[in-house]
Amino acid sequence: MTEHPLTWDHSNPLTGETMPAPFFYDPAILAEERERIFLRSWHLVGHVNDFDAPGKYVVQDIFEQSVIVMAAQDGRIHAMHNACRHRGNRLLNDRRGKIGAVLRCQYHSWCYNQDGSLRAAPRTEALPDFDRNEWGLRPVRLEILAGWVFVTLNPDAPPLAELAGGAEAEMRRFLPDMDDVELVEETDVIVHANWKVIHENAIEGYHFDLSGPVHKDLAALIDFQGYRLTPHDQWWTYIGPPVSGVTEAYGVPLEGSTWQTDWFFNLGIFPNTTLYSFPYTDMIGTFIMIPLGPEKSLLRFGYYAPKGRPVPPVTKAAINWMNTQLGPEDIELNEMNQKGLHSMGFGSGRYLIDPDRPHESEHLVHHFHKLCYQAIREQD
Ligand code: FES
Ligand SMILES: [Fe+2]
Structure with a gap:
């Protein structure tokens, strides 16, 4: 067995290896992340x-x-x-x-x-x-x-508007009701996986068409060739345009419903904030993974919908679908992934980086890992 030292060469995602496995279960790494990521970030x-x-x-x-x-x-x-x-x-x-x-x-x-x-x-x-x-x-x-x-908790943190410059404009493009929403539901789920394992799953489209059946339901609403995952240093987006001819979503007819966007819109801010909207929903979801231990996280799903109005049927169905179908399908992947990371037969892997098929490329996973690594190893 090769012992992987807890350093990582992240310079070339195309030819290099993935962030070594102990970064995803070593308690000493989580202690560093607490100090240098979570106590310093927004x-x-x-x-x-x-x-x-x-x-x-x-x-x-x-x-x-x-x-x-x-x-x-x-x-x-x-x-x-x-x-x-x-x-x-x-x-x-x-x-x-x-x-x-x-x-x-x-x-x-x-x-x-x-x-x-x-x-x-x-x-x-x-x-x-x-x-x-x-x-x-x-x-x-x-x-x-x-x-x-x-x-x-960091008095010296750069202002959010500076750190995530451009994020607000991007959100307003897709979420016109953003000023007028209220919380309709918040669901906490314990996941037996490192917080980064949960996060990296959300920021790649490679597994979309290749993993479980529920993922294919979502992929069917999106023109997947147009799915783009775009890093902007401390924030990023992953956005997919709609396919044409959709008449139902999440098992419910579109007719009679309202939505903010027919796109699949996601915006992340380092380290663990994601705001998103599913196609044809009148909601803004928050998706936050909070470390409880090196291999245990609290995954918090928040759902915001336009204030003072009944939640449209498609949106209601989408929230239920996220809580009972897509969420669990991904959580199962997260927990299986976490177990495999311990294997003597792993150590580290490869990123699928493909500029010709950007919708399936894992460049955003590499970007996120790099930000985590730089925070604990390459910054004062
Ligand atoms: S009043 Fe004594 S601890 Fe708060
Ligand atoms: Fe997924």
């Missing part, structure tokens, strides 16, 4: 419409770190660490919810305003030098891109 929390009333919040965990994102009386959305400044108690446990005017710590009742400032703290008047203004919840950086709310 994380999608939700849409601004998730925060359309004071007190509405979403809790976003980033490894052991936990961040509260909350709408406040001042009309703004605030992000703050989910830890009481008194003795560090975690304040909110639920993924999302709504509080009244006060966020109260269950331990000794320190009370915070919705913007994180400290409102009252029992008996602190006995402390000679206690200034309430200095003991609000520690803020976290928050930015909004095209109506999507992101946070980062």
